[in-house]
Amino acid sequence: MNKPATYLLFIIFVVGIGVLIGFINLPGEWYQTLAKPQFTPPNWLFGPAWTILYILIGIAGARTWIGDRGSAGMKLWWLQILLNFSWSPVFFGFRLTVPGLFVIVALLVVILCFIVERWRRDGTVALLFIPYAAWVSFATLLNASIVYLN
Structure with a gap:
């Protein structure tokens, strides 16, 4: 298959499943x-934010696949996408805020591991995940605050 x-x-x-x-x-x-919490963003912000992030995640995944298919980075990419796709069903679908917090913390850890692992091999891919890490860090704080407040 060609690169494009x-x-x-x-x-x-990524965008479709997301x-x-x-x-x-x-x-x-x-x-x-x-x-x-008071810092909860308006609901309308989540759709555009995630669409942009999913595009970046897809680009990072494709670039890793093309350049380093069997790598630890590719395994971490698949793990983060599994955790990412699991959070909404756990938190919103099953209404489980505490297990949702465990999923999102695990997701954040895997994202950070991906960034560190890719930094040495493909800095561009690592940089593509920085906004994702920032957003998931914020979402983790939001999830933890909801657990605490409820």
Whole structure:
């Protein structure tokens, strides 16, 4: 498969599955009734933010696949996407805030490990994950605050 097709497939996969999981696990009325910290962003922000992040995640995945398919970085990429796709069903679908916190903490750790592992081999890929790490750090704080407040 050629490089543009690989990039396109990774982006479509990540954005497509991410959007599907988001639609299946909408926050809904249950989430609205939870006590949330004052720094909770408006709901409309999550869709655009995640779309941009999913594109960056897809690009990083494709670039890692093309350059280093069997690497620890590629394994970490697959692990982070599994954890990423698991968080919404756990938190919103099953309404499990504490297990959701465990999932998102694990996700953050894997993202940071991916960045460190890729930094030595492909700094561009590592940099693509910096906004993702920042957003997931914020989301972890938000999840922890919701657990604490409820």
